[in-house]
Amino acid sequence: MTTRKVDITYFNYCGLGESVRLWAAAAGVPFNDNELTKAQWPKVKADASKTPFGQLPVLQSGGFQLAQAVAILQYIADKARKGSVSAEERATTLMYALFVADIQVAMFASEDAPDQKERERKIAHDLLPRLERLNAHVARSTTGWLVGDSISFADTAAFEVVSATLRKFPHLQPSVDKLTSLRALMERVRRNELVAAYLARPEVVKRWAPYT
Numbered sequence: 446m447t448t449r450k451v452d453i454t455y456f457n458y459c460g461l462g463e464s465v466r467l468w469a470a471a472a473g474v475p476f477n478d479n480e481l482t483k484a485q486w487p488k489v490k491a492d493a494s495k496t497p498f499g500q501l502p503v504l505q506s507g508g509f510q511l512a513q514a515v516a517i518l519q520y521i522a523d524k525a526r527k528g529s530v531s532a533e534e535r536a537t538t539l540m541y542a543l544f545v546a547d548i549q550v551a552m553f554a555s556e557d558a559p560d561q562k563e564r565e566r567k568i569a570h571d572l573l574p575r576l577e578r579l580n581a582h583v584a585r586s587t588t589g590w591l592v593g594d595s596i597s598f599a600d601t602a603a604f605e606v607v608s609a610t611l612r613k614f615p616h617l618q619p620s621v622d623k624l625t626s627l628r629a630l631m632e633r634v635r636r637n638e639l640v641a642a643y644l645a646r647p648e649v650v651k652r653w654a655p656y657t
């Protein structure tokens with residue numbers, strides 16, 4: 446594994462980039478957590494050397510620069526991996542991370558709904574059914590992890606999206622409580638030593654605080 450500290454740049458809130466930060470921590474890849482404020486962003490976006498596509502998150506490692514959250518997750522996994530992994534496991538992990546991205550789309554669309562009625566409609570038609578699908582996949586696991594026999598970015602991405610969903614929509618707690626396999630996965634991820642240490646960092650506590 447590389448011991449070089451990578452730079453991960455994302456906004457100072459939880460969004461698409463949070464699962465990159467969480468996975469880097471869980472994978473044991475040391476990183477500088479470069480948080481940007483909204484006010485700092487226009488200058489960074491205007492500088493073509495800072496981001497490939499004018500979007501965050503971005504990972505920088507020496508002269509190597511990478512955008513797109515899921516590509517970054519895969520890069521971190523490949524750098525941190527100690528043993529070998531089959532093509533099937535590698536692709537299945539990516540599949541789950543991309544499905545979690547679909548859940549994020551439903552979560553943000555629900556949040557941005559013009560009114561409460563439309564929000565609840567989106568939650569019921571798009572968000573909860575996707576979480577139920579994810580729960581069914583966790584239920585089929587014989588190891589407790591989504592892929593293979595140890596934590597992967599499929600698990601940390603699932604953990605992050607369910608946590609974010611509950612912070613945005615606390616009234617969904619009873620619905621999420623019914624997804625018992627997903628809940629068990631959440632606990633498993635939360636108990637991981639590296640994840641627990643990450644979640645205890647002051648800047649992370651601040652980012653993960655409940656919305657008020």
Ligand SMILES: N[C@@H](CCC(=O)N[C@@H](CS)C(=O)NCC(=O)O)C(=O)O
Binds near residue numbers: 499512
């Ligand atoms: N598909 C990209 C989407 C990246 C993206 O939309 N990032 C947003 C923040 S979540 C962004 O950079 N917004 C600021 C902007 O586009 O100016 C990924 O997964 O990384």
